[in-house]
Amino acid sequence: MTTPLVIVPPEGGQSFWQPVPANGFVRCILASKDFGGETPFAMGTQTVAAGCFVREHVHPDNEEIIFVLEGSGQALINGTETHPMEKGACFFFGRGQTHRFQAAEDGPLTFMWLMMPGGLETFFSRIGREKFPGDTTPSPFPRPEDVLKIEAETVFASLPGKA
Template sequence: MKLSQIDPHTRATMTFDWGTVKWFVQPDTTPGATLSFGEVVLNPGQGHERHNHPTAEEVLYVLSGSGEQMLNDEEPFPVHAGDVIYVPKGMFHGTLNTGWSPLRLIALYNPGGAEEKALAELDDYREVPPGSVPTFIRNLGG
């Protein structure tokens, strides 16, 4: 197998009402890969609500921002840059951005593949093609 550097601009971006996900490594796009590895950006005040991954464990690493993490339907706890969250297979969890700036996370699914396909089935999913930049419309409230 040829080893290669992965150019993020060659990967599509998943967009949702709550933020974006860009998968850098996936079984479908990276020869030999059995896990998925990508960056998640949660918009201020938004989150990825309670859900679970029946077939995969998940590891989250907080790159920047601040938020709250819920695990196993227990009280949410604060998360900040440098924190690592392990989510066992099947455990319900959710992440909320409580800050004014984006909450950036690295996400890893093991095994990869099924969970990203489930994200693509959500009602608010839209894909931004490789090489394009997602755009956001400011909500002025009301």
């Protein structure tokens, strides 16, 4: 079997506005399930609005790579370690490592994510609102009421005391 060649143009893939507390948006660029890639993965970018954050979470069955493209912020890892998130920084999260990302107050934080195996793209599509080129940023909107169910059906495990 020949592995396919896939080229995604700028602005290609699907984009989704994200609810609070991250706000901002996600661009889902590639997912091996969409083209028959041999190694299961999904990758894209996420822009977290200034002063906003990605909630503390854990992926029990997935490994994740985060590469900071623009902006700055802080990563909280395993509930105790803080590390700066600045352009060029790269993080590898093995299965079961909790993490939270906070954008600095002075501007958005944009990073590339790579999830192995995939599934994060499904989560983003289910909690977000589709974003189209030229859209204006929407007012902050809440997460779906069934977000915990969506998390459990995709790539997340619940954290005690976190909702």
